[in-house]
């Protein structure tokens with residue numbers, strides 16, 4: 001007998017803002033070969049020899065600024081989403097984190113304990129990236145083979161262009177745009193090193209990271225983070241009927257000295273302010289839950305940069321978090337999977 005259940009997976013957070021906990025979390029995160037994708041000896045040298053000696057203190061300070069009484073915003077918001085989706089669907093729904101506490105293994109165990117042997121895995125990332133979707137799926141499969149061999153998985157593909165996702169994202173933007181004097185809307189996505197884009201190119205020749213490769217049709221786009229980010233922007237802009245020169249795309253949170261996807265968000269904010277833009281609105285569609293990268297890097301640091309160069313109104317659009325329309329969409333995707341699969345099994 002097949003019993004269905006869902007595991008939604010987000011990135012994770014440190015257990016607290018104590019630099020020791022931040023160090024532990026960053027150690028696990030950055031030692032992932034799909035995040036810092038250099039040979040293990042070089043990654044160990046870089047992460048354990050350099051980054052973990054300085055970054056945890058700096059990151060802990062940033063986490064302190066955004067931390068909630070109940071804990072990390074990303075964790076709290078993911079759990080709120082789980083509760084609401086679980087209530088709305090007919091199957092058990094658990095949430096897990098790729099790094100830190102609330103592991104994927106624990107999430108699968110919770111489902112297993114409820115008799116689930118058919119799991120719908122939903123990485124909570126709209127766009128595919130080696131450092132997000134891929135690392136989740138690879139680890140989940142390893143865990144399945146080792147600990148849950150009686151389970152089977154179905155995976156939610158990246159939903160960067162799914163009409164339901166585009167609609168709720170666009171509606172969340174529209175609600176704010178009505179209340180501000182909107183001059184420029186910036187779509188800021190988490191960056192990745194350019195190298196990651198080339199590595200994920202299944203054609204091994206398409207992605208040149210120039211002005212045109214992401215616009216010309218290619219099977220490479222199935223795994224091209226850059227293409228998928230630009231598509232999310234294009235589809236939301238189309239939905240909202242935005243004028244061409246009133247919106248743009250940029251990439252935030254670069255780490256280290258390698259080239260990352262450009263244009264960089266901080267420089268774009270600065271450029272906009274210097275150009276005379278007074279009212280700027282920012283949306284962060286690579287994240288479905290507000291987190292350090294949205295609440296601190298964008299809403300605090302970004303605003304400071306904008307004001308320093310003469311900007312006035314700086315508005316951030318919250319992530320989808322546990323919005324009712326987003327809960328409904330996720331629940332519908334789950335129910336459609338559960339029903340279709342049952343029909344196939346009966347047939």
Ligand SMILES: C=CC1=C(C)c2cc3[nH]c(cc4nc(cc5[nH]c(cc1n2)c(C)c5CCC(=O)O)C(CCC(=O)O)=C4C)c(C)c3C=C
Pocket residue numbers: 011012013014026034035036055059072074125129131132190191192193196253255286287290291292293
């Ligand atoms: C689309 C989502 C994300 C991608 C792609 C991603 C890639 C990536 N990130 C780092 C380094 C860091 N990221 C950090 C925080 C962080 N990253 C994401 C999402 C993606 N990362 C989120 C949601 C968060 C916030 C987590 C939270 O607890 O709120 C951090 C830690 C904070 C800091 O010190 O800046 C680092 C470091 C790399 C190297 C990378 C490579 C592709």
Ligand SMILES: [Fe+2]
Pocket residue numbers: 190253
């Ligand atoms: Fe990151």
Ligand SMILES: [Fe+2]
Pocket residue numbers: 206207208209213214220224226227
């Ligand atoms: Fe591309």
